[in-house]
Amino acid sequence: MSSAAVAAHGAGQGLGLRASLSRNRRWALIxxxxxxxxxxxxxxxxxxxxxxxxxxxxxxxxxMATNPWIISDGVTLDQFRILLTQTAFLTFFKNTIVVTxxxxxxxxxxxxxxxxxLGRMKFWGSSILATxxxxxxLVPDTLLFIPLFQIVxxxxxxxxxxxxxxxxxxxxxxxxxxxxxxxxxxxxxxLDEAALIDGAGHLQMLTKIFIxxxxxxxxxAMIFAFTVSWxxxxxxxxxLYSADQQVLTVGTVxxxxxxxxxxxxxxxxxxxxxxxxxxxxxxxxxxYYIAGLTAGATKG
Amino acid sequence: MAEVSLxxxxxxxxNVEAVRSINLDIPDNEFxxxxxxxxxxxxTTLRMIAGLEEVTSGEIYIGGxxxxxxxxxxxxxxxxxxxxxxxxxxxxxxxxxxxxxxRKFSKDEIRSRVDTAARILDITELLDRKPKACPxxxxxxxxxxxxxxxxxxSSCSTSRCRISxxxxxxxxxxxxxxxxxx
Numbered sequence: 001m002s003s004a005a006v007a008a009h010g011a012g013q014g015l016g017l018r019a020s021l022s023r024n025r026r027w028a029l030i031x032x033x034x035x036x037x038x039x040x041x042x043x044x045x046x047x048x049x050x051x052x053x054x055x056x057x058x059x060x061x062x063x064m065a066t067n068p069w070i071i072s073d074g075v076t077l078d079q080f081r082i083l084l085t086q087t088a089f090l091t092f093f094k095n096t097i098v099v100t101x102x103x104x105x106x107x108x109x110x111x112x113x114x115x116x117x118l119g120r121m122k123f124w125g126s127s128i129l130a131t132x133x134x135x136x137x138l139v140p141d142t143l144l145f146i147p148l149f150q151i152v153x154x155x156x157x158x159x160x161x162x163x164x165x166x167x168x169x170x171x172x173x174x175x176x177x178x179x180x181x182x183x184x185x186x187x188x189x190x191l192d193e194a195a196l197i198d199g200a201g202h203l204q205m206l207t208k209i210f211i212x213x214x215x216x217x218x219x220x221a222m223i224f225a226f227t228v229s230w231x232x233x234x235x236x237x238x239x240l241y242s243a244d245q246q247v248l249t250v251g252t253v254x255x256x257x258x259x260x261x262x263x264x265x266x267x268x269x270x271x272x273x274x275x276x277x278x279x280x281x282x283x284x285x286x287x288y289y290i291a292g293l294t295a296g297a298t299k300g
Numbered sequence: 301m302a303e304v305s306l307x308x309x310x311x312x313x314x315n316v317e318a319v320r321s322i323n324l325d326i327p328d329n330e331f332x333x334x335x336x337x338x339x340x341x342x343x344t345t346l347r348m349i350a351g352l353e354e355v356t357s358g359e360i361y362i363g364g365x366x367x368x369x370x371x372x373x374x375x376x377x378x379x380x381x382x383x384x385x386x387x388x389x390x391x392x393x394x395x396x397x398x399x400x401x402x403r404k405f406s407k408d409e410i411r412s413r414v415d416t417a418a419r420i421l422d423i424t425e426l427l428d429r430k431p432k433a434c435p436x437x438x439x440x441x442x443x444x445x446x447x448x449x450x451x452x453x454s455s456c457s458t459s460r461c462r463i464s465x466x467x468x469x470x471x472x473x474x475x476x477x478x479x480x481x482x
Contacts, residue, residue: 188385193379193385194379197377212389
């Protein structure tokens with residue numbers, strides 16, 4: 001075979017391979033879109049139903065003959081008005097914000113310090129301790145609330161949302177510490193060494209080098225702590241029973257469901273308003289969240 | 301600068317002998333290059349001098365004083381790392397001035413030293429730029445962009461080392477020794 005024929009044959013093979021790869025990619029994309037659309041529909045149905053119901057009147061919600069997926073009688077803000085003026089919803093909201101801010105602050109302080117010491121300051125037993133911290137996250141909160149009930153009661157914090165500030169970090173600290181350990185370990189060790197030579201102590205190294213460099217990981221951990229604290233249900237259900245101490249998740253449900261009477265319109269309006277802060281936070285900080293969770297997964 | 305002496309310095313990692321009883325005298329203002337195959341202990345020796353590795357046995361003298369138990373910051377030493385170890389969230393100016401700030405130098409003194417070092421290494425126009433930050437990956441993925449980025453990072457790292465006017469300066473595995481002015 002002449003060299004020109006060999007070159008032509010090689011080029012033909014190259015084109016065939018490229019066409020095959022392109023075909024494979026097309027099928028992979030079709031399959032991806034198919035499943036993504038199914039998942040998107042599946043997961044968007046509940047929020048859609050929540051939004052639609054929140055803007056309906058009580059009469060329309062109760063009427064069986066109408067289509068529940070659309071608003072037939074026109075959009076109304078009555079549910080929101082009644083919820084905000086005639087129930088303790090704003091108190092629940094305020095309590096939730098106080099609890100969440102405190103829990104996020106406590107979690108960040110504890111997790112960052114713990115992760116820095118476990119991830120960067122190698123000492124005897126540090127890896128066992130790190131694994132042990134993560135294992136505590138695997139204990140379900142439904143198992144913990146009975147012993148925690150005793151502790152909260154002994155501290156006189158039963159039926160006080162400050163008790164939640166004490167209890168929620170048992171859920172948030174282990175996982176946030178774990179995320180942060182992974183993030184801190186992904187930072188090149190030459191940075192600490194350069195800082196040591198520059199004259200930084202461990203605290204300066206943490207505050208001036210590690211926290212700024214690990215900001216995506218810290219933001220990911222903050223979002224996680226925020227979400228857990230905002231959406232916790234079991235502990236407030238078990239530990240809080242006065243309306244003035246309730247948080248959103250339990251307060252909305254207990255005040256708007258009386259026996260077998262469900263105030264669906266207000267429940268959905270409450271759920272919509274309660275879901276807004278996490279949604280906004282995720283919308284703005286999603287990139288940080290993903291970067292933080294996937295840190296250490298790849299080596300540069 | 302100061303003289304540096306190593307007397308029977310040994311470094312063991314568990315049972316692996318990384319450095320076998322090295323004896324070395326480096327007079328004041330001497331420029332010494334350690335050359336050898338990978339894994340022969342060059343970097344470990346530099347790291348022991350810098351205080352980043354503990355010495356298993358033997359003594360290290362800097363300026364006539366034993367520094368075995370001194371932390372790196374108290375050895376009056378500077379080091380340029382293999383991957384430059386620039387802080388990705390700081391500008392070149394902040395990278396270079398970080399050590400001086402920690403040592404409580406005045407702002408004017410810091411500005412003057414940074415400007416001088418930057419002028420010598422020809423990176424004055426880069427002082428307000430950051431290495432492109434990507435904290436989740438290794439430092440080798442922090443380019444300033446373009447082919448010359450390695451030289452720029454190297455120059456910045458060298459300047460950082462230079463402006464503290466240390467007694468002794470170490471440079472670990474220089475990749476671009478021909479490009480570096482000291």
